[in-house]
Amino acid sequence: MDANDVLKYRLRKGFIGIQNIGCRAYFRNIEIRPLPDKEHWIGLLESGVDGFETPGEADWQIENDTLTGKGGDGQATTKQQFEGPFELQVWVKTIVNGNGGVLFNCGGQPVEVQCFNAPDSTNPTGSLYGIAPARRVLSHDEQWFLLQIFTDGPNAMVLVNGEEVCTTNKLKPPYRGGIGFQQHTPGAVIQYRGARLKAWPDGFSK
Template sequence: MIRVSVIFATVLVLFGCSGAKKAGGGKGWISLFDGKSFDGWKFSEKPGTFKIENGSIMVAGPRSHLYYDGPVMNHDFKNFEVKAQVMTKAGSNSGFYFHTQFQERGFPDKGFEVQVNNSHTDWKRTASLYDIVDVREVYVKDDEWFTLYIKVDGKNVTTKINDKTVVEWTEPAGATAPKGHPGRVISSGTFALQGHDPKSVAYFKDIMVRPLP
């Protein structure tokens, strides 16, 4: 009877990840984007900002956000590693949100933005934890694919570009959200890609997550 229960529980876990596939990124990594469709993703105000091009998500158009709304962890992640292949075009501004939730309009109030910006007029560059730990240094060039990596473990947040650590930050005890970002505190939530403005063009592919205990 115990063996049957274990088998049944295992089936339930596997079923809960249906609609997502194990990724080639190593043990425990799960793909969130199939490279062909927006299955498991939900658009906010301007869905035309996002298109699929050559297996990647092309971001180009008016302000909008694309939220992961799929079955993996019921799109509610607390502790995790997430990574994506990213490429920016000249002058573009985008972002990768975590611990956020779907919002019909505007920039997400809840969660944190990891900046994607190598040459925009905004000086806060790629892998900055936006308005928390802002980085001026440019680590990668436009028109080149790079790996953006984010890890959240308890109150600790790490961002990397191509395996180089850019930000290591621990939310202090009793922290409150910064001005202008009412939900920017460690909690849990989903991921989102940012369409910042019509002149900003960026690409995302191979979006993978590894949930942590």
């Protein structure tokens, strides 16, 4: 899978399919054996709200591996620092015209990946805010969507629901810091579920 650019960055999970095209076929003794986890993911929500700095007016709660921000404008940033190359995965849901984002390199010039499902926006969901706009919008309010962020020095790539929507090679150092989750629209709600991060020792090619 790693040799295929389309599959290399997709989730390593899904359904098992059996196909038959117009002929008789038999399948038997189908078994699945789990292999040891070699990916070494770091869960970002496991320490609870105590693991975050939460400046601003937003109210933040963590329950069932889901970070919920509501109320005013604010941000929840991990106290733990990270440096690329890495992949960040998180499921996001915006409610009531929610507007937020996921930030990295928060130790220097923070980079925001926008979460705002407005096709006519200058920076819709998946955009690297102020750097490169998403080429298309693949997400909707009230529905969970998968955000994948790959970063390696000046390079970054964003996937929404498994599809590449944005890339850049223009990020500025320093390339380290906490991971931030933003709630921006007063009165709206935004949720971040299953946020996790893993290192890519060899970087990523794009």
